[in-house]
Amino acid sequence: MKYSYYSGCTLRTKAKSLDVYARASAKALGFELEEIENWQCCGGVYPLGSDEIATKLSSVRALNEAKQKGQELVTMCSACHHVIKRVNDDMKNVDDIRTRANNYMQLDEPYAGETTVLHFLEVLRDRVGFDKIKEKVVNPLTGKKIGAYYGCLLLRPSNIMAFDNAENPTIMEDFIRALGAEPVIYPYRNECCGGHISLKEKERAASMCNEIVKSASGFGADMLITACPLCMYNLNKNSAGDLPVYYITELLAEALGVKEEVAK
Amino acid sequence: METAAKQADLIREISGVNPYKCMKCGKCSASCPSYNEMDIKPHQFVSYVLHEDIESLVNSKSIWKCLSCFACVERCPRDVKPGKLIDAARQLVVRQKGQDFLLADEIPELLDPDIPQQLLVSAFRKYKR
Numbered sequence: 001m002k003y004s005y006y007s008g009c010t011l012r013t014k015a016k017s018l019d020v021y022a023r024a025s026a027k028a029l030g031f032e033l034e035e036i037e038n039w040q041c042c043g044g045v046y047p048l049g050s051d052e053i054a055t056k057l058s059s060v061r062a063l064n065e066a067k068q069k070g071q072e073l074v075t076m077c078s079a080c081h082h083v084i085k086r087v088n089d090d091m092k093n094v095d096d097i098r099t100r101a102n103n104y105m106q107l108d109e110p111y112a113g114e115t116t117v118l119h120f121l122e123v124l125r126d127r128v129g130f131d132k133i134k135e136k137v138v139n140p141l142t143g144k145k146i147g148a149y150y151g152c153l154l155l156r157p158s159n160i161m162a163f164d165n166a167e168n169p170t171i172m173e174d175f176i177r178a179l180g181a182e183p184v185i186y187p188y189r190n191e192c193c194g195g196h197i198s199l200k201e202k203e204r205a206a207s208m209c210n211e212i213v214k215s216a217s218g219f220g221a222d223m224l225i226t227a228c229p230l231c232m233y234n235l236n237k238n239s240a241g242d243l244p245v246y247y248i249t250e251l252l253a254e255a256l257g258v259k260e261e262v263a264k
Numbered sequence: 265m266e267t268a269a270k271q272a273d274l275i276r277e278i279s280g281v282n283p284y285k286c287m288k289c290g291k292c293s294a295s296c297p298s299y300n301e302m303d304i305k306p307h308q309f310v311s312y313v314l315h316e317d318i319e320s321l322v323n324s325k326s327i328w329k330c331l332s333c334f335a336c337v338e339r340c341p342r343d344v345k346p347g348k349l350i351d352a353a354r355q356l357v358v359r360q361k362g363q364d365f366l367l368a369d370e371i372p373e374l375l376d377p378d379i380p381q382q383l384l385v386s387a388f389r390k391y392k393r
Contacts, residue, residue: 014380044386045332048351050280055389079382156334166338192297192333196386199374200366208297229380237378 003123004066004073005033008080009041015077015229021249022076022120024258029128029136033074036065042083045196053100059087060101063115072116074123076249078228081119082153082161088113089160119154119163121171121227121248130178138257140180147184147221148172149212149245151231152192166190172225175248179255188215193234202238209239217243225251271318271356279352285342286310292336292346302326306336306346313349318356327354328365332390358393366391 011019026033040058047055062084066073075081090097092113102110118126124133150169158166169190173183191212194205213235216224224245226232235245253259276283292306293299304312304324312321321327330350337345357363366387 008382009385010380010382014378015382041381041385043389044382045389047389048332048348049278049355051278077382079386152331152333152335156338158338192331192335195331195333196383196390197329197331199379199383199387200391204298204301228382230382230386233378233380233383237376 001031001127002034002071003031003118004062004069004071005035006039006042006062006073006075006080006084007035008039008075008077010229011076015232015247018076018227018229018247018249020262021247021253021259024262025249025252025256028253028256028258029124029133031123031128034069034071036062036069036073039065042080044079044083046083046086050094050096053097053104056087056090056097056101057104059084060091060105060111063088063091063113063117064105064107064111066115067111072118074118074120076120076227078119078151078153078226079230081117085117086160088115088117119227121154121175122163124175124178124252125171130174133175133178133252133256134180137178137180137255139255141251141255142180144181145184145220145222146176146181146251147186147216147219147224148176148189149193149216149224149226149231149235150190151226151228152190152195153228155190172248175252176225179251181251184216184219184221186215186219186221188212193231194238195230195234198230198234198238205234206238206240209234210241213239213241213243217241268316268318272313272316275313275318275321275349275352275356278355279345279348281310281313281345281348281352283310283313283344283349286314286344287342289341291339291341292344295335295339297333297335298326298329298331301329306350309346309349309353310344318353321349321353322357324353326350327357328391330354354390358391364392 198205
């Protein structure tokens with residue numbers, strides 16, 4: 001099975017490991033992530049304004065390229081996923097945005113939200129299946145107590161993201177179980193890490209991340225996992241504790257026994 | 265600057281929000297992780313738009329404190345979504361010449377070697393046109 005793949009700016013630079021472990025794990029699970037050509041940065045933040053068109057075009061280009069190939073579009077970074085999924089919803093359901101974006105794009109056939117956007121975790125759950133992953137685990141993470149950190153962007157707004165129950169999600173916990181580890185449910189798992197605020201107001205991100213880490217540790221987690229490079233940065237750099245934070249794909253690669261391969 | 269009524273129209277248009285639907289339950293403000301930082305609270309944004317006092321909104325600290333975490337958008341039982349009003353007020357500011365909240369010249373001082381690109385592009389999109 002081949003998917004179109006949108007890696008995004010950070011996965012090519014500061015979050016390379018999130019990307020390479022994803023590709024290696026995909027191979028081990030029998031699917032391929034085919035990076036779309038000439039992708040452009042999603043902008044990191046979904047442009048909320050109903051009259052914002054130009055800022056949505058990079059997502060439309062990626063979506064259209066996947067449509068041309070007849071493939072589903074897979075994202076990895078929470079922010080890219082959020083932006084591209086919401087732009088796709090606009091292109092499908094908001095007449096004004098669709099018309100104006102297509103006026104810019106001048107495609108042979110207008111784009112109208114035909115592509116299915118899947119986060120990597122959704123591919124694991126809905127296309128591969130956590131049961132199947134469990135079978136392929138050669139190095140179960142037995143005894144590890146892992147707190148899933150969802151953050152905001154994968155879950156909200158749930159009517160558009162349709163990722164999981166926004167208040168009581170289970171996808172990352174099921175993922176952790178499939179790897180043979182024990183999920184730790186803690187109240188701050190879908191609270192915000194501070195996001196972009198950490199550039200100008202570090203102490204704000206610090207106070208929010210401290211709450212998250214304190215909550216997870218208090219419930220017995222000995223590590224956190226995330227799919228978002230900015231959450232990773234904020235939790236690592238702006239929290240007082242020393243709770244380790246891993247990308248979801250690193251643990252997946254480890255459990256599937258392909259982590260060493262990547263390191264070579 | 266446009267008249268107050270025109271500015272209120274503009275904010276309703278950019279946000280797509282109908283403030284008349286609000287039943288003032290306060291769930292948005294109760295959910296907001298930046299509540300303590302805000303001079304005008306999320307639920308108050310709705311009232312300010314109803315009263316066409318946009319001048320106060322564009323001059324508030326709140327527009328730079330919103331994290332776009334979408335907790336208020338998710339939890340609003342009346343589909344008003346005050347976060348969209350806060351963002352529209354922010355856009356009214358950054359769309360004006362010389363009103364950027366972050367200048368390129370400030371960046372070098374704020375950098376640390378671990379900053380992900382995602383943080384810079386997100387901050388640029390929030391703080392400037």
